[in-house]
Amino acid sequence: MAAVSSPSRRRTEALSRERIVDAAVALLDDAGEGGLTFRALSQALATGPGAIYHHVANKEELLAAATDAVVAGTLADEPDGTPQDKVRALALGLFDAIDAHPWVAGGLTASSWQATSPRIFEKVGRQVRDLGVPHDRWFTVTSVLVQYILGAAAQNAANARILGPDVDRDEFLGAVSTTWEELDTDEYAFTRTVADQMRSHDDREQFLEGIDLVLAGIGTTVRPTGTPVMPASPSRS
Amino acid sequence: MAAVSSPSRRRTEALSRERIVDAAVALLDDAGEGGLTFRALSQALATGPGAIYHHVANKEELLAAATDAVVAGTLADEPDGTPQDKVRALALGLFDAIDAHPWVAGGLTASSWQATSPRIFEKVGRQVRDLGVPHDRWFTVTSVLVQYILGAAAQNAANARILGPDVDRDEFLGAVSTTWEELDTDEYAFTRTVADQMRSHDDREQFLEGIDLVLAGIGTTVRPTGTPVMPASPSRS
DNA sequence: ACCTGAACACCGTTCAAGT
DNA sequence: ACCTGAACACCGTTCAAGT
Numbered sequence: 001m002a003a004v005s006s007p008s009r010r011r012t013e014a015l016s017r018e019r020i021v022d023a024a025v026a027l028l029d030d031a032g033e034g035g036l037t038f039r040a041l042s043q044a045l046a047t048g049p050g051a052i053y054h055h056v057a058n059k060e061e062l063l064a065a066a067t068d069a070v071v072a073g074t075l076a077d078e079p080d081g082t083p084q085d086k087v088r089a090l091a092l093g094l095f096d097a098i099d100a101h102p103w104v105a106g107g108l109t110a111s112s113w114q115a116t117s118p119r120i121f122e123k124v125g126r127q128v129r130d131l132g133v134p135h136d137r138w139f140t141v142t143s144v145l146v147q148y149i150l151g152a153a154a155q156n157a158a159n160a161r162i163l164g165p166d167v168d169r170d171e172f173l174g175a176v177s178t179t180w181e182e183l184d185t186d187e188y189a190f191t192r193t194v195a196d197q198m199r200s201h202d203d204r205e206q207f208l209e210g211i212d213l214v215l216a217g218i219g220t221t222v223r224p225t226g227t228p229v230m231p232a233s234p235s236r237s
Numbered sequence: 238m239a240a241v242s243s244p245s246r247r248r249t250e251a252l253s254r255e256r257i258v259d260a261a262v263a264l265l266d267d268a269g270e271g272g273l274t275f276r277a278l279s280q281a282l283a284t285g286p287g288a289i290y291h292h293v294a295n296k297e298e299l300l301a302a303a304t305d306a307v308v309a310g311t312l313a314d315e316p317d318g319t320p321q322d323k324v325r326a327l328a329l330g331l332f333d334a335i336d337a338h339p340w341v342a343g344g345l346t347a348s349s350w351q352a353t354s355p356r357i358f359e360k361v362g363r364q365v366r367d368l369g370v371p372h373d374r375w376f377t378v379t380s381v382l383v384q385y386i387l388g389a390a391a392q393n394a395a396n397a398r399i400l401g402p403d404v405d406r407d408e409f410l411g412a413v414s415t416t417w418e419e420l421d422t423d424e425y426a427f428t429r430t431v432a433d434q435m436r437s438h439d440d441r442e443q444f445l446e447g448i449d450l451v452l453a454g455i456g457t458t459v460r461p462t463g464t465p466v467m468p469a470s471p472s473r474s
Numbered sequence: 475a476c477c478t479g480a481a482c483a484c485c486g487t488t489c490a491a492g493t
Numbered sequence: 494a495c496c497t498g499a500a501c502a503c504c505g506t507t508c509a510a511g512t
Contacts, residue, residue, distance in 0.1 A: 151388010
């Protein structure tokens, strides 16, 4: 916060990768994916478009860095409780972050095996290990959990994006629900019957139920020494 | 296939939404997301850029239509077997389609609640119903399944994209695995221990294991009339 | 070394003008 | 009604020139 050190230049502070990334996050947050522009960015930083290239290779790397900044913030605080609780807390933290910054979803799929995902992978993987999953299944089970978390959060963010800030959620869900009710009787027999469930569902709640479903599935593969196979987390209905 | 009817014009056939969408799919397939351009498209169709707008509202709608065309093709043939088998077949069909046309992943998240997703939702939902899931959980369980399928497939496609056609998969996985082994001992204690599992994993296989994990989770919530809670699909190890 | 900002090679989209 | 293609208002990225 202190703009002290170094002899004052034309700008308050010299350009730096960190300042650029911060400005990028701000731009993405209030103007969306399409709002991140080297021209808009250079204006916000009181510099020329070319200057940014001295600190960032290209737009893709910039988006990845902005994504990483948000995710790192989310993973900062350590949850506590059972491994199941920790998975839920981690998942919900990411879900909320992606909901608040929908552009993160795009950034994550664009840079999967890079810096960001390993961070998430590590946090989730530790819980998988503590859950008692056999060692030879750690990679697969952790991957599946991470894939569900990021996949579900990304799809939720996509919906939030088309909703926009000015569209009423209930109104929108009601409209979709009505559309579903009017679908072809034969071709969409199933979808029609859940139109009302769709109208009244809660995204966060549904996301958590998905986590619990996967945790329950993991539970069926876990055999704590000497005890029989048990469905996971009996503490939740 | 027959280019008969109507008096011959400068082009073999008049422009139509279908011809435009077909050309878009072809363009996306061999040049990727960035290859779809109104200029490239109009050249392929021997017309001007403006002409396309008489049949398609904008690029977003065009991408959605192209996505829908691919997905509809995938869902065309009806699988058979148990509901579990059908879910696996449906999921694998989508996985393979997204793997073959990576741009579909982006198209799906960009137009989630539109025409494409309901088609997938319906197909999956019917199996959820046949699985014996209680009626009041149909929407949630189906959503979770669809979210996992599309989310995992999308992330796989993202990896395939950064891999590219000219990069050797084994070599790439080996490189990532080595990176993981060299990560910080404390910060990445878990990730380091699964570096070798990551090197030898198979994407399709892992995807299917994820499906089975979710199905197993669903199994713990299913109570066929009069019988106790049972883990799902005892037929698979 | 870092920054500037004009310039290059593109985009999606529009629109007067043609048929 | 459908098509044309120039034109508009943008992009990301580069690069000579400055400090």
